[in-house]
Amino acid sequence: MIDVLVAGGGPAGLATAVHAALAGMEAVIVEPRACPVDKACGEGIMPGGVTALEAMGVQIEGRAFRGIHYLDGRKDVRATFSTTPGLGVRRTQLHAALARRAAELGVKTITGKITHVEQNRDAVQAAGLRARWLVAADGLHSPLRRSLGLDLPARGPRRYGQRRHYRIEPWTDFVEVHWSSAGEAYVTPVAEDLIGIAILSSARRGYDEHLRAFPALNRRLRGPAVTPVRGAGPLRQAVRTRRAQRVLLVGDAAGYMDALTGEGLSLAVRSAELLVRCLAEDRPEDYDGAWLRLSRTHRLLTGALVQATRRPGTARLVVPAARRLPGLFTGIVRILA
Structure with a gap:
């Protein structure tokens, strides 16, 4: 019998499978799409996430950034990380690097999709496979989460994200966050000649119309975009609990606040390690509380900024x-990092 069956082969699912393999478990991923998969993503990995990836043996190339820079057209403020830098990396490169590491550790990937689960006190069955545990890593709008009745109505504004890339040398070694009354634009250096610009807003508009709300940023862009617009949303996803008997949720499927503080990838990787540790130590009942503790600061600060x-x-x-309070701003950035 398989130890850990993973529904979804994105970064969260792959990280779960890698940690399971490192813990001596047999892990199998079920994923319908070919690797690597691109999606709307800010593509900035905070220092804690970079350290977690290195500990997993994931080798990845990108563009280092040393802090966060807030701008609103009139004023600006920067905060640097205290130790290691963050890393800007194309989503496709991150996905490919995680997939390589999983393959090195003997993780099998099966083409398919899990939308229905049968389970009893000893095992779970899905996609014709039988396993001790099933991990749902099937994304923001997780079909498995919904089928298990774990969704809750999400309160607050319905916000959406859009992203595309420009072939231009990064002008800074910070992630820039441009603020306007209509939303936020994130500029992440992801290579020596490439930047990604992600826009978050509750307004349903096209990317170019959103970008016009940031004239200072617009003036820096030369030439056309080099990737199509990719979107995601609504971002906020509320979850009743992250465990239903032998099924556990990880990554965006485990609940999502907003992309505003840029911690999604780091939290996905770190919570995957936490989940596997709970299974390896035969205490799956502790996972939900441990996830809440791990994400508490992120949820509080992100929620305040979204408000x-x-x-x-x-x-x-x-x-x-x-x-006005640069010490506080730097302290918050370093806590999130």
């Missing part, structure tokens, strides 16, 4: 407030 974006008046105060 600030709900009204143009408060959104305009974010950068001036951070500039």
Whole structure:
């Protein structure tokens, strides 16, 4: 019998399978798409996530960044990380690197999709396979989470993300966050000649219309975009619990607040390690509480910033407030890092 069956072969699913293999478990991934898969993503990995990937033996190339830079067209403020830098990396390169590491450790990947599960006190059955545990890593709008009745109504603004890339040498070694009353634009250096720009907003508009809300950023862009627009949303996903008997949720499927603080990839990798540790130590009942503790700071700070974006008046105060209290801003960035 398989030890850990993983529904979804994105970064969260692959990280789970890698950690399972490192713990001496047999892991099998079921994924319908060919690797690597591109998707809307800010593509910035915070220092904690970089360290977690290195500990897994994942070799990845990207563009280092040393902090976060907030701008609103009139004022700006920077915060540097205290130790190791973050890493800007194309989503496809990250996916491919994780897949290589999983293959090195003997993880099998089966082409297919898991939408239905049968389970009893000893095992779970899905896609014609039998396993001790099933990990749902099937994304933001997880079909497995929904089928298990673990969704909750999401409160607050419905926000959406869009991203594309420009062939231009990065002008900074920070991730820039441009604020406006209409949303936020994230500029992440992902290679020596490539930047990604992700826009988050509750307004349903096209990418170019959103970009016009950031004139200073727009003036820096030369030439056309080199990748198509990719979108995702609504971002906020509320979850009743991250475990239903022998099924556990990880990554975006485990619940999602917002992309505003850029921690999604780091949390996915770190929570995958946490999940596998709970299974290896035969205490799956501890996973939900451990996930809540791991993500508590992220959820509190991200939730506060999302609330600030709900009204143009408060959104305009974010950068001036951070500039007025640079020590606090730096402290928050370093905690999130």
